[in-house]
Amino acid sequence: MKGPFEENIEQQLKQFSLPPSPQIWQGIEKALHPHRKDMGLIWWWVPLLGLLLAGGGWWAWYHLYDQPALPKTSTVSSISRSNAVPRVTLPEHTTAGGDKSSNSEDRSILPPPEQKGSYQHNPLPAILKLSNTHHNTENKKSVHPDAVYTTKNATPDTMLFPDNEAGSQPDNNRTTNLKDTLKNKNALVVKDKQDQFGQSEYTSQTNKTTGNKTSHQDTLTAVKKISLKKTGISGIWLGTVGTGILQSYNSFPVVTAQQTKTGVSLEAGINYRLLFNSQWMLETGLLYHYLQNKQVTGYDSVNYKFMQETNHASMLYIPVESGYTINPHASSKVHILLGGSAAWIFSEQWATTVKKYATAPTTSFTGAGGPTVSAPAVQGSNNHLLAGIHAGIMYQLHDQFEISLESERTMTAFQKNAISRYYWQQWYLQISKPLNSFFRKSKPAKQQ
Amino acid sequence: MDQELILEQCLKGKKEAQQALYDQYAATMLGLCYRYTKSYEDAEDVLQDGFIKVFTHLHQYKKDGDLGAWIRRIMVNTAISYLNRHRRYKKEMTVDDISMHPVSDENPEVSLDTKELIETIRKLPAGYQAVFNMIAVDGYPQTEIAELMDMNINTVRSQYSRARSMLIRILKENNRTVIKDYEGTF
Numbered sequence: 216m217k218g219p220f221e222e223n224i225e226q227q228l229k230q231f232s233l234p235p236s237p238q239i240w241q242g243i244e245k246a247l248h249p250h251r252k253d254m255g256l257i258w259w260w261v262p263l264l265g266l267l268l269a270g271g272g273w274w275a276w277y278h279l280y281d282q283p284a285l286p287k288t289s290t291v292s293s294i295s296r297s298n299a300v301p302r303v304t305l306p307e308h309t310t311a312g313g314d315k316s317s318n319s320e321d322r323s324i325l326p327p328p329e330q331k332g333s334y335q336h337n338p339l340p341a342i343l344k345l346s347n348t349h350h351n352t353e354n355k356k357s358v359h360p361d362a363v364y365t366t367k368n369a370t371p372d373t374m375l376f377p378d379n380e381a382g383s384q385p386d387n388n389r390t391t392n393l394k395d396t397l398k399n400k401n402a403l404v405v406k407d408k409q410d411q412f413g414q415s416e417y418t419s420q421t422n423k424t425t426g427n428k429t430s431h432q433d434t435l436t437a438v439k440k441i442s443l444k445k446t447g448i449s450g451i452w453l454g455t456v457g458t459g460i461l462q463s464y465n466s467f468p469v470v471t472a473q474q475t476k477t478g479v480s481l482e483a484g485i486n487y488r489l490l491f492n493s494q495w496m497l498e499t500g501l502l503y504h505y506l507q508n509k510q511v512t513g514y515d516s517v518n519y520k521f522m523q524e525t526n527h528a529s530m531l532y533i534p535v536e537s538g539y540t541i542n543p544h545a546s547s548k549v550h551i552l553l554g555g556s557a558a559w560i561f562s563e564q565w566a567t568t569v570k571k572y573a574t575a576p577t578t579s580f581t582g583a584g585g586p587t588v589s590a591p592a593v594q595g596s597n598n599h600l601l602a603g604i605h606a607g608i609m610y611q612l613h614d615q616f617e618i619s620l621e622s623e624r625t626m627t628a629f630q631k632n633a634i635s636r637y638y639w640q641q642w643y644l645q646i647s648k649p650l651n652s653f654f655r656k657s658k659p660a661k662q663q
Numbered sequence: 664m665d666q667e668l669i670l671e672q673c674l675k676g677k678k679e680a681q682q683a684l685y686d687q688y689a690a691t692m693l694g695l696c697y698r699y700t701k702s703y704e705d706a707e708d709v710l711q712d713g714f715i716k717v718f719t720h721l722h723q724y725k726k727d728g729d730l731g732a733w734i735r736r737i738m739v740n741t742a743i744s745y746l747n748r749h750r751r752y753k754k755e756m757t758v759d760d761i762s763m764h765p766v767s768d769e770n771p772e773v774s775l776d777t778k779e780l781i782e783t784i785r786k787l788p789a790g791y792q793a794v795f796n797m798i799a800v801d802g803y804p805q806t807e808i809a810e811l812m813d814m815n816i817n818t819v820r821s822q823y824s825r826a827r828s829m830l831i832r833i834l835k836e837n838n839r840t841v842i843k844d845y846e847g848t849f
């Protein structure tokens with residue numbers, strides 16, 4: 216068909232070129248890399264999920280169990296340190312009284328500052344001092360058992376009864392009674408030694424001072440409970456299996472039209488649930504999620520070509536969702552669930568087959584173009600991260616079984632390769648069973 | 664970057680490699696798109712659509728073939744698709760008035776520079792322009808053109824003959840041809 220005229224033209228035009236404007240590449244780049252926006256979503260979701268987890272953990276730490284009433288000033292560290300027996304050194308003869316005007320708990324037992332060299336306070340760390348401050352119920356004043364008195368001005372009476380005027384005669388009866396009380400309660404023992412001033416040492420044996428609302432025994436119990444919580448045995452572990460059906464599966468930005476899609480997912484794993492109270496809970500877990508799907512793209516309007524793709528993906532799936540119980544007092548409960556999820560698609564096998572209709576399709580979608588011709592499949596694999604949101608409803612049957620129906624939408628592209636990016640939405644059904652329900656057995660009554 | 668490496672990276676979706684490939688072929692392909700369209704803006708649109716297709720279908724490229732030729736085919740296909748989609752081209756895509764455009768079998772030697780020649784080709788109706796470009800410049804077989812443009816093969820032949828004659832007439836009118844006695848005729 217080509218003559219000299221055509222050859223002449225071809226020679227001139229074949230290598231004709233024009234410089235494109237920079238906007239063209241920007242447009243191409245935008246079309247090819249729309250997931251940059253999605254990355255933003257990822258970075259929003261990661262800290263959000265972290266916050267949810269941290270918040271849930273914090274809440275559980277403080278509210279999951281009824282903790283014994285601890286002194287307001289106590290902390291876990293101070294409680295543990297307070298196991299050390301504090302020491303009180305009482306002089307044999309003292310005359311000075313406490314500072315009557317002071318309202319401070321610690322200061323109330325101190326002599327007035329103008330009494331030279333009359334008093335030496337054991338310089339303990341503030342937190343430990345606070346933890347060892349006990350309230351005397353008899354006169355509602357504090358005694359600091361760690362205070363070490365080394366002069367004659369400080370007396371047990373000024374310690375225990377700081378209301379006494381400085382230099383006044385202590386109420387011997389009252390002092391004796393209290394000493395006796397403390398001894399009876401094993402709070403004080405007289406040691407067989409005297410210090411350099413000839414003073415006997417009184418040592419608090421158990422820290423059980425009179426009138427303390429919280430004894431150290433209680434404190435130790437609390438510490439044990441907290442330690443148990445640290446081991447992570449609280450909450451409920453659930454064995455979970457589920458399946459899902461892809462509801463929509465959107466192509467982006469390949470070729471032209473939407474596509475048909477079918478797919479099923481299967482999942483199995485364990486969930487861990489923190490119950491905040493009777494109505495609110497937080498659940499997370501680790502599940503293996505398998506997804507398979509098949510989709511057919513719209514056809515190319517010029518060549519009537521279309522793509523058929525199959526995909527098999529395995530992922531590790533971490534959901535984080537909060538739950539609200541609608542009927543907390545019923546034996547079978549209904550919960551509303553809302554949360555997000557992160558997944559690592561660690562194995563994804565995909566195959567793309569290009570097909571071509573033998574005749575022009577009569578509709579704008581697939582299936583009307585007569586017989587098709589297939590090209591060999593192009594195969595590949597991939598792995599990447601994924602984030603999604605989901606919401607649903609759960610029915611809990613007598614703490615034995617749970618059935619939940621949830622809808623999930625991926626917020627980031629389920630990306631196979633440079634060609635295709637997909638988002639999915641699916642409905643999935645999960646059945647869970649509390650793991651401890653497998654081991655529940657009635658224990659024989661403990662013999663007294 | 665080595666072309667194989669570029670291709671490999673492009674298949675992985677690496678932006679840098681995609682840009683390298685684009686830089687390598689963009690100017691030539693814009694020249695091609697310009698030949699098929701009536702305006703520079705349309706040519707750029709085709710180029711953009713074409714390169715998106717190139718990158719999204721790159722996995723279909725068989726490495727033993729010429730990548731430039733493969734991209735060129737995608738550009739031509741995209742251009743035809745573009746012409747069919749847009750109304751202003753669509754009207755002219757089916758011009759087949761024999762009386763308006765008599766067939767000539769002359770083989771004049773063209774004395775135009777490339778730019779002038781292209782502008783002259785672009786004066787042809789869109790359908791003629793496309794068919795002429797595909798046959799005379801890009802070497803498409805008639806059967807493939809018929810398939811691409813959804814035409815009968817005889818219509819393709821007819822359109823090409825008229826496009827050719829019309830072009831020669833325009834060139835003659837502008838005194839931009841040197842008539843030579845070429846033996847070969849269409």
